[in-house]
Amino acid sequence: MSTSTPAPQPSSSGAPTSMPPAGRVATKDRPHGGVGDRLRLWWDALPRPTQWLVGVPFVLFMALVPILNIPVLTTVGTNFGGVMAQFGMIALIAIGLNVVVGQAGLLDLGYVGFYAIGAYTVAILTSPDSPWNQAGEGHWLGREWAWLAALPVAIAITSLSGLILGSPTLRLRGDYLAIVTLGFGEIVRLLADNLDELTGGGQGLRGVAYPRLGVTEDLPNGVFSAGNAAGTLNSGVWWYWLSLVFIVISLLFVGNLERSRVGRAWVAIREDEDAAEIMGVPTFRFKLWAFVIGASIGGVAGALYAGQVQFVIPTNFNVINSVLFLCAVVLGGQGNKLGVILGAFIIVYVPNFFLGRTELFGIPINGNEIASYRYLFFGLALVVLMIFRPQGLIPVRQKLLTYGRELYVAARRSAHVVAPRGGSDGGARPGTPAVATASGGAGGAAPVAGGPTADGPGTARSTTNEEETR
Amino acid sequence: MSTHDPGGIGAGGEHGDEHLAASGRADSSRADLYMPGAVLEEPAIVDVAEVRPELANPDLVDAMVAPDRTVRAKVGEPLLQMENVTVQFGGLVALDDVTFEIRRGEILGLIGPNGAGKTTAFNAMTGVYRPTKGQVVFDGTPVGKLKRYRITQRGIARTFQNIRLFNEMTALENVVVGSDARHRTSVPGALFRTPRHRREERDAIDRAMALLEFVGVGGRATEKARNLSYGDQRRLEIARALATEPKLLCLDEPAAGFNPAEKEALMDLIRHIRDDGYTVLLIEHDMRLVRGVTDRIVVLEFGRVIADGTPDEVTNDPKVIAAYLGVPDEELAAAEGGTGADAPAAPTTEGGSGDASA
Numbered sequence: 152m153s154t155s156t157p158a159p160q161p162s163s164s165g166a167p168t169s170m171p172p173a174g175r176v177a178t179k180d181r182p183h184g185g186v187g188d189r190l191r192l193w194w195d196a197l198p199r200p201t202q203w204l205v206g207v208p209f210v211l212f213m214a215l216v217p218i219l220n221i222p223v224l225t226t227v228g229t230n231f232g233g234v235m236a237q238f239g240m241i242a243l244i245a246i247g248l249n250v251v252v253g254q255a256g257l258l259d260l261g262y263v264g265f266y267a268i269g270a271y272t273v274a275i276l277t278s279p280d281s282p283w284n285q286a287g288e289g290h291w292l293g294r295e296w297a298w299l300a301a302l303p304v305a306i307a308i309t310s311l312s313g314l315i316l317g318s319p320t321l322r323l324r325g326d327y328l329a330i331v332t333l334g335f336g337e338i339v340r341l342l343a344d345n346l347d348e349l350t351g352g353g354q355g356l357r358g359v360a361y362p363r364l365g366v367t368e369d370l371p372n373g374v375f376s377a378g379n380a381a382g383t384l385n386s387g388v389w390w391y392w393l394s395l396v397f398i399v400i401s402l403l404f405v406g407n408l409e410r411s412r413v414g415r416a417w418v419a420i421r422e423d424e425d426a427a428e429i430m431g432v433p434t435f436r437f438k439l440w441a442f443v444i445g446a447s448i449g450g451v452a453g454a455l456y457a458g459q460v461q462f463v464i465p466t467n468f469n470v471i472n473s474v475l476f477l478c479a480v481v482l483g484g485q486g487n488k489l490g491v492i493l494g495a496f497i498i499v500y501v502p503n504f505f506l507g508r509t510e511l512f513g514i515p516i517n518g519n520e521i522a523s524y525r526y527l528f529f530g531l532a533l534v535v536l537m538i539f540r541p542q543g544l545i546p547v548r549q550k551l552l553t554y555g556r557e558l559y560v561a562a563r564r565s566a567h568v569v570a571p572r573g574g575s576d577g578g579a580r581p582g583t584p585a586v587a588t589a590s591g592g593a594g595g596a597a598p599v600a601g602g603p604t605a606d607g608p609g610t611a612r613s614t615t616n617e618e619e620t621r
Numbered sequence: 622m623s624t625h626d627p628g629g630i631g632a633g634g635e636h637g638d639e640h641l642a643a644s645g646r647a648d649s650s651r652a653d654l655y656m657p658g659a660v661l662e663e664p665a666i667v668d669v670a671e672v673r674p675e676l677a678n679p680d681l682v683d684a685m686v687a688p689d690r691t692v693r694a695k696v697g698e699p700l701l702q703m704e705n706v707t708v709q710f711g712g713l714v715a716l717d718d719v720t721f722e723i724r725r726g727e728i729l730g731l732i733g734p735n736g737a738g739k740t741t742a743f744n745a746m747t748g749v750y751r752p753t754k755g756q757v758v759f760d761g762t763p764v765g766k767l768k769r770y771r772i773t774q775r776g777i778a779r780t781f782q783n784i785r786l787f788n789e790m791t792a793l794e795n796v797v798v799g800s801d802a803r804h805r806t807s808v809p810g811a812l813f814r815t816p817r818h819r820r821e822e823r824d825a826i827d828r829a830m831a832l833l834e835f836v837g838v839g840g841r842a843t844e845k846a847r848n849l850s851y852g853d854q855r856r857l858e859i860a861r862a863l864a865t866e867p868k869l870l871c872l873d874e875p876a877a878g879f880n881p882a883e884k885e886a887l888m889d890l891i892r893h894i895r896d897d898g899y900t901v902l903l904i905e906h907d908m909r910l911v912r913g914v915t916d917r918i919v920v921l922e923f924g925r926v927i928a929d930g931t932p933d934e935v936t937n938d939p940k941v942i943a944a945y946l947g948v949p950d951e952e953l954a955a956a957e958g959g960t961g962a963d964a965p966a967a968p969t970t971e972g973g974s975g976d977a978s979a
Contacts (some may be wrong), residue, residue, distance in 0.1 A: 203654045356945040406813055411811030411818060415790070419798050422787040429747060431773035431802025431865050440808050551794045551812075558793065560828070562667045563842040 190549065214395055217388045226500075228507020228518065230380070232387030236459060238395025238499040239451045245479045246401050247448025249451070252477065253486035253547065256421030257321070258329040260402035261336030262476050264316075265309045265446040267468035269453020271343055271350060272305040274463045275296065277360035278349050286360045286493050297360035298458045302451070303612055309450025310443045317442035321435060324424070332471065336473050343465040355464030359457045362393075380401060390459045397455070402488055408444070409488075415551045417441055418486075471526075478529055482536060484543025495546055572610035640774040668840040670829070676834045686832035688866045690776070693761045696726040700900050701746065701777070702871055703923045708741055715741040717924040718755070723869060728891060730900040730915035730932070734944055738924040739904045740782060743873055746902075747779050748772040749805035760868055774802050776868030780910060781859040782904075788847035792838060792857050794809065795846050796829035799864025832860040835897075836890060852883055856890070863894070870894065877909055888914045890965075908945070912936060920944065 185441045194202070216224070218233040227230045228259040245265060251259045277286040277297040284290060286297030350596045352355065365374035372378050375393075408414050416437040419427035428434045457463050475498060484493025502525040508518030521528075538542070670677040694700045699722040704856065708716040712974040716738045723729045733739050738822040744750045748756055757764040766770060778799070804825065806818040833839040836856040842848055849857060855875055862870055872891070875882045892915050895901050905911045911918060911932070915973050920928040928938045935941055 220800075220809075301728055319843060407814055408808065408811050412804055412806050412809045413808055415794060415801060416800050418790060418794075419787050423785050426781065426785040426787070427798070428769045429749070429773060429779060430638055430861060431770050431778075432798065433768075433770050436807075444808070461778070551790060552826060553819065555793065555826045557672055558667050558826075559843050561672045 159257065171335045173610035187545070192563065196563060199378045204476055210321055210399065212397070213439040214392055216393055219594075220383070226503045229503050230384045230385060230520075231388055232383075234500060236387040236394065236505045237503075238496050239391045239398065240455050240459075241476070241479060242492045242498050243394055243398055243401065243452040243455070244449055244476050245483065245495040246398065246405060247445045247452070247489060248476050248480050249491045250405060250408075250484065251419075251441050251445035251492065252435075252446070252480055253484075254421065254549075255407065255417040255438055255466060257438060257441060258325070259442075259445070260329050260333065260470070260473050260477065261332035261339075262338040262445070262449055263468050263470065263505070264332075264474040265313065265449030266453040266456070266472070266476075267336075267343060267465075268312050268446075268561040269305045269309045269450030270457040270468075271356075271453075272308045272450070273454045274356040274359045274529045275349060276304060277299040277352075277358075279358045280354075280355035280356045282348060286332060292360075294360055295363045295575040298362050298454075301360065302606070304456050305450045305454040306447045309453070310447040313443040313446025314439065316446075317439045321438045321442065327560035333470065333473075336470055338470075340465050340468045340470075343463075343468065348463075353465065357462050359461045359463065361458040361461060365389075386459070390455065392454075394455055397451050398492070401451070405444075405448075405488060407503075410462070410550055410553045413437060413440065414549070418549060418551060440496045475529070479531060481533065481543060484545040484547055486547030486549060489542065490545030501525070501528075507524045646796060660684035666840045667836060667842050669842070673827075673830055675829060677841065681833050682831050683893075683897050685828060686835045688864065688868070690866055690868070691743070692776075694723060694725045697724055699723065700725040700760055702758040703746070704741065704758060705754070706742070706745055706752045706757060707754040707807075708738075708745055708750055709753045715924050716745065716752075719924070719926055720755075721919045721929055723902055724901060724917075725868075725900050726895070726898075727916040728895050728903060728914055730904070730911040731902060731904045731921065732911055732917040732918060733798050733921035736923075737907075737921040737944075739921055740873060741924075742921065743779065743871055743902075743904060746775055747871065755950055758829040765768055770802070773867075776817055776866070777871065778802075778862035778865045778869070779863050780855075780873055782873040782877065784851075784854050784858055786846040786857060786861070789845060791830055791843050791845055792833060792849060792853075793826070793842040794830050796864045797825045799861040800825040800828055800866075802865040829860075829864060831845075832863055833857075835863070835893075836860045851878060855879075855887075859890070859894075863899070867899065869902060871904070873904045874906060875903070876905060876907055876908045882895050884910050908936065 179600070200289070210398075217232045220231075226234050244262070246266075248259065251262070253256050275281045276281050278284060278286060286292040287294050292300055297508070316332070316335050320328060320335075323331060344352060346352070361373075361375045363373040366372070369423070370379050374384070374389045375386055377386055408532065409417075416432045416434070417428065419430070419432050420434050420438060424434055456459050456467075479494035479498045480491045481494070482492030482497060483492065502522045505516070505518035505521040508516060510516060511518075540546075642726050660699045685741070688771045692700070701723040703719050703721050706716055706719045707714065707858065719738070719742060731739050731742060741750065745752050746764070748764060748767060748771075751766065757778060759772075759775065764775075767775070787798065790798070792852060806821055809815075810818045821960050830839065830842060833842050836859050838849065838860070846854065846857060859870075859875065860871075875891075876887050888910060891901055891903065892975060903911065903915060916931055917930065917976075918928070918932055919926055920935055920938070921942050922944045923938075927940045927944060928935045930938070
């Protein structure tokens with residue numbers, strides 16, 4: 152997160168008998184100054200407007216990916232637009248699940264339940280098969296706007312379900328919470344399967360509404376309809392763009408939360424729940440908030456899904472999907488918003504990449520066969536990842552403060568001033584004496600006095616070895 | 622304390638002791654990092670005076686750190702009263718009818734041998750344990766069944782015997798979590814970045830930086846808590862507790878693992894905190910430290926208060942000397958002869974410590 156904190160690497164992990172550092176996953180000792188770290192440092196040092204100048208074109212580029220037809224990237228066996236649409240939905244789910252799992256540290260194995268509730272809410276409100284249908288002829292919602300009208304209802308109901316699931320279960324911790332949420336996911340699916348009158352049971356609900364925009368003679372149902380399957384600008388691309396909009400909105404919202412009291416409370420809960428409570432964090436309330444926010448984002452994804460495929464059946468909301476969502480989060484990097492989006496991309500894209508491919512770089516392969524073993528490969532990938540990079544592909548480094556950037560920039564700058572000199576000699580060098588006097592003097596009677604709390608960067612480093620060995 | 626929960630669920634607590642046990646090893650691994658060729662990101666040092674010029678003035682730092690909230694008790698009046706507090710764990714009586722008070726503006730030492738119930742008393746005050754009998758009255762109102770975070774918000778802050786910082790957060794963020802206890806922004810406010818949210822964020826950072834300077838780790842503000850040295854972590858814990866603007870600051874063995882020079886510096890810090898307008902409760906093992914810094918001392922042994930008075934009174938109290946140094950065998954025999962008819966609890970107490978010393 153911070154510009155120059157030396158990454159999640161503990162000082163103790165080099166020693167042979169050392170234990171994993173307290174806290175989260177035992178981060179492997181990894182060398183610093185890698186490409187990722189450099190990139191992050193460079194990015195963090197950029198002023199805000201420049202970051203926007205880079206970020207906006209990047210998002211635009213991402214939006215254009217499905218219509219650019221990049222040679223190797225484009226899928227063969229399936230429609231690339233459709234793949235990207237699926238990616239958009241899973242990315243949204245990953246962002247929501249990341250709030251719960253990555254930020255607040257609550258292991259939720261039933262996240263698919265929220266996805267299902269979001270999808271079924273839209274379906275029940277707009278499918279002609281449903282008894283509570285509100286859309287179409289003779290109902291008070293027109294087909295044109297039914298999906299958009301059902302969306303806020305879906306968000307509200309999933310948030311409510313998050314609240315209902317959370318209030319009894321968030322008193323549990325760790326494994327117990329995971330088991331209860333796992334049960335919740337199954338309960339939702341079983342309800343959908345068995346409430347025949349309402350959900351159509353195993354038959355599902357057909358004809359779910361979708362936004363009817365861009366109606367032309369060729370496309371009487373608009374660009375979002377499943378009928379728009381041909382060409383580059385097919386319905387998948389439109390749904391992808393729509394989900395991009397929601398992704399950007401939720402990233403902004405989640406980012407705002409992260410850099411506030413709420414985000415700090417979440418991370419504090421993740422790190423040490425008891426200590427957080429004793430430091431005045433209303434842990435239960437903020438855990439509940441994490442659940443509600445995660446659930447509502449999952450609800451949006453569910454609504455997108457229902458609109459896109461226009462058909463919901465219970466088998467689409469298996470527990471295996473929950474695990475897959477979790478896989479995206481862990482793969483990308485728990486707690487890192489961009490990481491989990493990358494994770495979602497991998498989860499969705501890689502199987503589709505192989506689908507229908509008969510050769511790769513000249514080597515003949517049976518792509519369909521490979522794609523059908525995707526769970527095996529994801530499992531292997533996770534095992535390998537846990538060994539070599541337990542923190543995920545893009546490790547988390549959260550920013551938890553709204554202001555105070557200048558402090559991090561200053562720290563980085565001083566680190567740069569000091570860096571080339573190596574760690575051998577003392578602290579008398581430009582820039583550092585001011586530090587020593589500032590923290591030494593300002594504390595008055597209090598601070599440094601003696602011992603290893605020495606404050607100048609140079610001294611701290613060069614004397615650690617002698618002074619801390621007591 | 623090498624047990625770790627890699628999942629981080631409910632763990633993280635034993636970090637301090639791990640550090641104690643492994644300090645030598647940790648150093649050697651550090652040394653490896655400084656070897657030529659090791660790629661090491663430099664520790665981040667913030668030039669505080671450059672970023673926040675006002676923090677170069679110690680008086681201003683003191684003023685920013687000073688608590689800004691109304692305390693009902695006047696200076697010298699009781700701020701917290703333990704009234705006949707008994708805490709039982711099944712059959713074990715950890716605190717037995719304990720009564721003492723903490724007065725506003727003082728540094729009270731709570732001492733006793735290992736297992737005397739110091740930390741239990743502490744936990745009873747901060748709401749971690751609920752008293753089986755009796756009550757804790759804080760600033761005029763009973764603590765009762767308040768949630769733990771409410772107790773903190775009402776003005777009791779504490780540090781932990783085994784350091785429990787939020788390791789993945791920077792020092793600054795750790796302290797800001799403390800100041801959040803006094804803030805009211807919740808999800809809606811943060812989502813839409815309301816003016817109150819922005820004001821609170823700004824205040825929090827200003828105060829947190831001042832606090833870090835106050836305890837002497839300002840230069841390390843942007844460093845992750847886990848990367849701080851042991852002494853700095855202890856100081857950071859104090860800063861985090863002070864950030865909640867407590868009426869009463871409870872320090873649980875803050876000098877554990879310190880060498881004499883560091884203890885000296887810590888005593889200065891504790892006095893400085895008191896002079897800045899805080900009331901301090903200090904749990905300590907080290908008699909010298911306690912005697913040097915406290916205004917009053919309460920001595921616990923086997924869950925009971927055996928002495929309560931100024932440092933001089935307490936250290937000359939024969940019961941305290943017996944508890945700490947043990948009683949010679951002949952005196953013990955005489956004492957048993959004298960009190961044999963008394964409650965059966967008496968031999969256990971004195972006999973126990975006698976044995977320990979023998």
